[in-house]
Amino acid sequence: MSFSNIRREDASRAVIVHAILLTYTLVALYPIFLVVINAFKTRKGIFRDPMGLPNAETFSLDGFTKVLAKSNFELFFYNSFTVTIVTIVIVLLFAAMAAWALSEYKFPGGTALGLYLAIGIMVPIRLGSVSILNLVVDLGLVNTLTALVLVYVAQGLPLAIFILTEFMHQIPKDLKEAARCDGVGEFKIFFAIILPLIRPAVATVAVFTMIPIWNDLWFPLILAPGDGKQTITLGVQQFIGQYVTDWNAVLASLSLAIIPILILYLIFSRQLIRGLTSGAVK
Amino acid sequence: MAHSGPMTDWRKAKLPVIAFLAPATIIYTVFMIYPLLDSIRLSFYATPSGGEAAFVGLDNYRTILADPDWSETFWNSFWNNMKFFAVHMLIQNPIGIALAGILSLPRLRFRNTYRTMMIMPTMLSVVIVGFIWQLILSPVWGVGADLLDIIGLKSLFGPWLGKEGSALITLSFISVWQWVGIPLMLIYAALLAIPDDLVDAAIVDGASHFEVFLHIKLPLVLPTVAMVSILTFVGNFNAFDLIYAVKGALAGPNFSTDIMGTLFYRTFFGYQLQLGNPHLGATVASLMFLIILAGVLFYLFAIQRRLARYQL
Structure with a gap:
């Protein structure tokens, strides 16, 4: 085979590879794209030319005006944001503390405790919902964001502890030993030396904790379905149930729910993959 | 991975160790482990109308699995869930x-861009994804038919979500469209971890990239494939949001899209004229727990152990 033959073969193979990848990218993105562009059209535009971009004639923000007037989207966003941020902060702190104790100190039952904390990676917390609802009723926390935060912290901890424990094993021994020789206390070693060191793993853990919480329907539906405590996912679900025939409003509400998470994803996607490929998750 | 075990003896730092472990262990135990165990306990109790909850042994399980009113619904949702899982696998x-x-x-251009784009649906809420597709597949809008027209298959289009025979599929x-990102991400990460020299040696020997993938890379990432499968299993038998968003709690038409998650929700909270029953709800949850546990144990003992032997 001559050199030019090989190159021609390489080129044709590259064309096929890119054709496959482009096709699948289109399959993945076009449905989302379609919803977002139609949210910016008049009702006529949505039905006459669903695949066209909004133009001077079909452009309209009617849907968004309606959604913002008839539903409490700002509040739902605020609720989702609060629940997600508070949960992530608590999960990161408590998981890091537990991971540190599990990876650093030798104590009786340490391995067993590690396994106990790992059960939650495989067993879905939803299966305990009947009892969780009783608990939340007893604590007087129905229709509060606190109830959601407590459940989501419990849900997020197992995987976070697992990932952070793996990560902490990689911290060089000398660092801690040096600190101990200088007489630094155990708490200070953790908060002043270890916590800043785990920053690379934090992004991975944060994304893995955040996505399921932000997107969850089940617990908002069961624990906080009303009283202005709906999260964005539940809010959209309730809104669409009510305005199902109003296409402008439905498309606009979907776009409002899609756009922020896509922006966040585009910002964090690099960290997410880096965390995965660095062997944090096996 | 071979770790050196924990290093420091805890007796020098009892208080810090307890303080580090307590918050996570307490929240996790109170809001996850206790509710899971308590749900199983509740499944052995029943509340007669107006009375106190009383221990009834396996009565609730008998009701769900053998009572004609319940068992048909239960097995229907179980087999639907199996089909749902089979399509994912x-x-x-x-x-x-x-x-x-x-x-x-090797040497693929725009690798990161493709990957980022293809994983995007996975990041969206299941509810949002359900509504997106409900709109696209709606015969009222007709955009689904238009899209099929582009590849010349317009005649195939039908109200798929509304028909008993096709709604579940x-x-x-x-769901597959949304969750492809999970195997994609995890297996991609595993493939990257394969040492280059293994692959290079085969390429020099004249193997094509496809042969290298099939005979070298794929066998090496089989443990990850097995892990993805068990994650799929757990996720599928715990699914709820998509069916609820698109079809409601009744999982129509005529329960043809009913899966374990929607059955659990209806039993627990009730629907239309049927009242919710926490004890029967807990029973359905316990049965789901048993199914998931069986899957996880099968994975741990039958698959992972066998695969681990061939790992590098």
Whole structure:
């Protein structure tokens, strides 16, 4: 085979590879794209030319005006944001503390405790919902964001502890030993030396904790379905149930729910993959 | 991974160790482990109308599994859930593996862009995804038919989500569309971890990239494939949001899209004229727990152990 033959073969193979990848990218993105562009059209535009971009004639923000007037989207966003941020902060702190104790100190039952904390990676917390609802009723926390935060912290901890424990094993021994020789206390070693060191793993853990919480329907539906405590996912679900025939409003509400998470994803996607490929998750 | 075990003896730092472990252990125990165990306990109790909850042994399980009113619904949702899982195993995971294989080809341009774009649906809420596809597949809008027209298959278009025979399969495909990102991400990460010299040696020997993938890379990432499968299993038997968003708690038409998650919700909270029953709800949850546990144990003892032997 001559050199030019090989190159021609390489080129044709590259064309096929890119054709496959482009096709699948289109399959993945076009449905989302379609919803977002139609949210910016008049009702006529949505039905006459669903695949066209909004133009001077079909452009309209009617849907968004309606959604913002008839539903409490700002509040739902605020609720989702609060629940997600508070949960992530608590999960990161408590998981890091537990991971540190599990990876650093030798104590009786340490391995067993590690396994106990790992059960939650495989067993879905939803299966305990009947009892969780009783608990939340007893604590007087129905229709509060606190109830959601407590459940989501419990849900997020197992995987976070697992990932952070793996990560902490990689911290060089000398660092801690040096600190101990200088007489630094155990708490200070953790908060002043270890916590800043785990920053690379934090992004991975944060994304893995955040996505399921932000997107969850089940617990908002069961624990906080009303009283202005709906999260964005539940809010959209309730809104669409009510305005199902109003296409402008439905498309606009979907776009409002899609756009922020896509922006966040585009910002964090690099960290997410880096965390995965660095062997944090096996 | 071979770690050196924990290093420091805890007796020098009892208080810090307890303080580090307590918050996570307490919240996790109170809001996860206790509710799971308590749900199982509740499944052995029943509340007669107006009375106190009383221990009834396995009565609730007998009701769900053998009472004609309940057992048909239960087994219907179980088999629907199996079909839902089968579609994910046969379509989602092979597509994820194939795309991960292509993305890990050497000297591929725009690798990161493709990967970021293809994983995007996975980041969206299941509820949002359900509504997106409900709109696209709606005969009222007709955009689904227009899209099929582009590839000349317009005649195939029908109200798939509304028909008893096709609703479950259609919902399974919607779910596959969303979750392909999981096998894609995890297997891609595993493929990247394969040392280059292994692959290079085969290429020098004249193997094609496809042969290298099939005979060298794929066998090496089988443990990850097994892990993806068990994650799929747990996720599928715990699914609820998609069916609830698109079809409601009744999982129509005529319960043809009912899966364990929607059955659990209806039993627990009630629907239309039937009142919710926490004890029967807890029984359905316990049965789901048993199914998931069986899957996880099968994975741990039958699959992972066997695969681990061939790991590098």
